[in-house]
Amino acid sequence: MMPDDAGGLLAVHAHPDDETLWTGGLLATWAAAGRRVTVVTCTRGERGEVIALPGTTSAGLAHLEGDGPALGAYRERELAAAAAALGVDQVFLDEIPRGPAQDGPAGRVGSLAPDGLSRYEDSGMRWVRPGVAGPAEDSPASAFARVELDEPAGRLAGLLRELRPAVVVTYEPSGGYGHPDHIRAHDVTVRALRLLEESRGPASAGTGVAGAARPGPPELWQAVVPARELRAARRELARLDEARAVVVGHGLTLPDPDEALPPYAREDLPGPSGGAAGGDRLERVEVAPVLDRVLAAMRAHATQVQHVTRAPAPGMLGYYALSNGVLAPLPRHETYLVSAPAGRPGRPPSR
Numbered sequence: 632m633m634p635d636d637a638g639g640l641l642a643v644h645a646h647p648d649d650e651t652l653w654t655g656g657l658l659a660t661w662a663a664a665g666r667r668v669t670v671v672t673c674t675r676g677e678r679g680e681v682i683a684l685p686g687t688t689s690a691g692l693a694h695l696e697g698d699g700p701a702l703g704a705y706r707e708r709e710l711a712a713a714a715a716a717l718g719v720d721q722v723f724l725d726e727i728p729r730g731p732a733q734d735g736p737a738g739r740v741g742s743l744a745p746d747g748l749s750r751y752e753d754s755g756m757r758w759v760r761p762g763v764a765g766p767a768e769d770s771p772a773s774a775f776a777r778v779e780l781d782e783p784a785g786r787l788a789g790l791l792r793e794l795r796p797a798v799v800v801t802y803e804p805s806g807g808y809g810h811p812d813h814i815r816a817h818d819v820t821v822r823a824l825r826l827l828e829e830s831r832g833p834a835s836a837g838t839g840v841a842g843a844a845r846p847g848p849p850e851l852w853q854a855v856v857p858a859r860e861l862r863a864a865r866r867e868l869a870r871l872d873e874a875r876a877v878v879v880g881h882g883l884t885l886p887d888p889d890e891a892l893p894p895y896a897r898e899d900l901p902g903p904s905g906g907a908a909g910g911d912r913l914e915r916v917e918v919a920p921v922l923d924r925v926l927a928a929m930r931a932h933a934t935q936v937q938h939v940t941r942a943p944a945p946g947m948l949g950y951y952a953l954s955n956g957v958l959a960p961l962p963r964h965e966t967y968l969v970s971a972p973a974g975r976p977g978r979p980p981s982r
Contacts, residue, residue, distance in 0.1 A: 638797035639667035641849070643724075643787065643820045645775070645802075645812035646676035646753060647710035648932040653807065653854045654800055655717060655928055656965045659921035662718035669794060670714060670721040671787065673816050674775050675703035678753040678767070680954040681934045689933035699752070705934065712931035716924055724819075725751045727786040751775040751783065754811045758955065762886075762893045764809040776811035780822055783815075787823035791849070792830065799824065800852040803968065805894035807854065817853075824851060852914060852967040858896040862888040864946040864960035874950055874958060877938055883956045900968065916965040922948055925961075 640661045644650045650658060650670045662668045677699035683692045695702040714721040754774035755767030770777065791799070801820040806813025828848050865888040868874050878885055901911055918925060922941070929939045929951060938958070941949045947960040 639669065639794055640798045640800065641669045641671065641791065641794060641796040642719075643671045643673070643799065643801040643816050645673050645806075645810065645816045646679065647672060647706040648676070648713070648935045649813070650710075650719075650721075651713050651717065651925065651928040651932060652936070653802065654965065655925040656918035656921055657800065657852075657916045657967070658719050659717045659924040659928075660916055663921055663924070667794070667796075668717075668719040669790075669796070670719050671724050671727070671790065672710060672721060673724045673783065673819070674751050674753040674812060675723070676706045676753050676935075677703040678755040679706065679935060682937050682954055684933065684937045687930075687933040687937070692934060695934065702934075703753075706932075709932050709934065713928035716927035716931055718924065722790070723750075724783055724786055725749075727790050749773065751778060754815075756810045756812075759809070761890055761957070762808055764811075766811045770811070774811075776815045778815075780818060781826075783819045784822035784826055787819060788826040788830070791823060791827045796849050798852055799849045800854065800967065803853040803855055803895055803897075807895040808893040821851070824848065851970045853970065854965070855895050855897050855900060855968045856962070856966050857900055858892055858898045860946065860962065860964075860966075861892060861896045861960075864962055867944050867946050868950055868958060868960045871942060871944060871950075873940070873942060877940070877950075878958055881938065883938070883952055883958050886957050886959060897968075900966070912969050914967045914969050916967070918948055918961070918963055918965060 640658070642650055642654050642658060644653065650672070658668050658670065679696075679702065681689065681693055681696040681702065683689050692705070695705055710721060750773070752771060752773045752775060754770050754776040756764040757767055759765040766776070775783070799820060802813045802817045804814070804817055806815075806817055831848070865886045869885050869888070874885070877883060901913055926939055926941060926949065929936050935953065937952050939949070939951045943949070946963060948963055949961040950958050951961060952958050
């Protein structure tokens with residue numbers, strides 16, 4: 632999962648809270664091992680819903696919903712607290728200049744500064760079926776999903792050149808569940824990796840200055856889940872007395888294990904050692920050793936995540952719910968589809 636000579640890890644996510652919900656175990660694991668971990672957040676989640684659950688840090692904040700600037704500013708603070716809990720650095724994509732930083736020591740995210748571009752804004756979404764999102768009908772012109780691809784990709788490529796991570800992680804091509812900003816984050820990441828490889832040139836794959844070896848291109852890790860595991864965890868969740876009590880007491884619902892699953896739940900995944908065409912393989916991350924960090928980060932996003940509860944059971948470590956009011960299991964493992972680096976043979980993952 633993490634070779635002895637691994638460099639850093641860089642995660643690209645659409646909104647505050649995604650870093651924790653999609654990759655929290657991976658980020659906390661690498662951070663706990665002393666590796667550099669950087670989260671790049673594409674928007675501030677200005678169009679998100681607000682749960683405002685009594686007894687949490689979001690109580691009384693329902694007025695933030697619909698007030699983009701105010702909600703975005705509040706979610707920035709939530710993100711900072713979550714990043715601290717996970718032990719990672721965090722930077723917004725629109726604060727990264729196109730190209731390497733011109734001042735400060737290499738690898739210092741703090742040396743990067745805005746260059747005058749207006750912010751990438753949350754594109755919004757609507758639920759089109761249980762667990763699957765589609766584009767909002769009133770997406771603004773400044774929405775991240777509508778920005779020309781090479782604008783954000785050029786910024787991300789510059790950061791990749793500076794930090795030289797061993798692994799870059801994001802969503803699979805359909806953005807996990809169809810949110811337009813998640814899809815765009817995937818596309819921007821893939822394009823940035825291509826720009827990075829193109830900038831290296833044909834000679835850069837061998838040696839660098841004075842014959843020193845130069846790091847190869849990073850691997851691309853995409854968050855997925857084996858469909859059978861997700862269905863099994865949902866069934867286990869429905870058997871928990873305390874989970875059923877939360878559902879009844881707070882007007883939530885339990886997920887249907889037999890309904891059509893979102894695109895990130897895959898039936899066609901290779902084994903941990905590969906076996907798929909093109910050399911794709913799976914990496915599995917055990918969440919239990921860093922569970923305290925992950926739960927703390929989830930609770931930091933109180934406007935977006937509710938009822939975060941530790942509840943060890945077969946296939947799950949706990950549960951939580953988002954603004955859709957559906958209780959979800961917190962899995963024991965995170966799963967990543969690892970594709971060949973840009974410039975090397977490999978097949979793209981299917982949708």
